[in-house]
Amino acid sequence: DSGVTQTPKHLITATGQRVTLRCSPRSGDLSVYWYQQSLDQGLQFLIQYYNGEERAKGNILERFSAQQFPDLHSELNLSSLELGDSALYFCASSGSGTWNTGELFFGEGSRLTVL
Amino acid sequence: TQLLEQSPQFLSIQEGENLTVYCNSSSVFSSLQWYRQEPGEGPVLLVTVVTGGEVKKLKRLTFQFGDARKDSSLHITAAQPGDTGLYLCAGPMNYGGSQGNLIFGKGTKLSVKP
Numbered sequence: 001d002s003g004v005t006q007t008p009k010h011l012i013t014a015t016g017q018r019v020t021l022r023c024s025p026r027s028g029d030l031s032v033y034w035y036q037q038s039l040d041q042g043l044q045f046l047i048q049y050y051n052g053e054e055r056a057k058g059n060i061l062e063r064f065s066a067q068q069f070p071d072l073h074s075e076l077n078l079s080s081l082e083l084g085d086s087a088l089y090f091c092a093s094s095g096s097g098t099w100n101t102g103e104l105f106f107g108e109g110s111r112l113t114v115l
Numbered sequence: 116t117q118l119l120e121q122s123p124q125f126l127s128i129q130e131g132e133n134l135t136v137y138c139n140s141s142s143v144f145s146s147l148q149w150y151r152q153e154p155g156e157g158p159v160l161l162v163t164v165v166t167g168g169e170v171k172k173l174k175r176l177t178f179q180f181g182d183a184r185k186d187s188s189l190h191i192t193a194a195q196p197g198d199t200g201l202y203l204c205a206g207p208m209n210y211g212g213s214q215g216n217l218i219f220g221k222g223t224k225l226s227v228k229p
Contacts, residue, residue, distance in 0.1 A: 103163070
């Protein structure tokens with residue numbers, strides 16, 4: 001158990017819809033990262049938040065947005081969903097700020113299926 | 116563009132065999148990490164290598180970082196069914212940047228049969 005909690009574990013929805021994925025980081029971790037894992041692209045970094053502020057952006061689509069709340073949990077919002085958005089979405093947390101050298105702790109992921 | 120290429124993509128072996136998987140790039144990385152991911156779970160960090168030429172051992176797993184910091188290998192001795200999983204290498208998106216903003220290879224899917 002990594003200590004990172006993600007909900008829901010599975011989500012099936014239709015094209016054009018909007019979903020919200022939730023992540024609770026490990027106790028005390030200030031940084032939250034979102035990753036997308038698909039069969040063809042592998043694991044891709046989407047976005048990082050540190051103590052409520054956006055710190056870095058990766059390959060995140062404009063239809064996607066995220067935020068980190070004062071209690072440090074984070075949400076990833078996916079809108080105008082397309083078939084190609086079907087993937088595993090992972091949240092990870094770490095204990096330091098931007099220049100950390102520690103490990104990432106990944107949650108079990110949220111599997112999104114867009115029909 | 117930084118890319119990490121892993122080979123082989125799939126590997127199926129018998130218990131007790133040795134194996135090596137590779138992670139290569141044309142870019143220099145300040146460090147590389149190896150993760151293992153099992154079905155239904157998130158990746159779990161195995162090791163971080165930081166110094167060119169560095170060798171780290173974790174029980175039957177031996178990790179090496181290339182001298183030029185562009186490649187890494189993972190060698191497993193006497194593989195066991197419990198070693199089955201997806202092995203991913205990863206490195207910071209920007210040289211010397213945050214360890215959390217990672218580029219991942221597509222992984223080597225290892226199956227060890229009893």
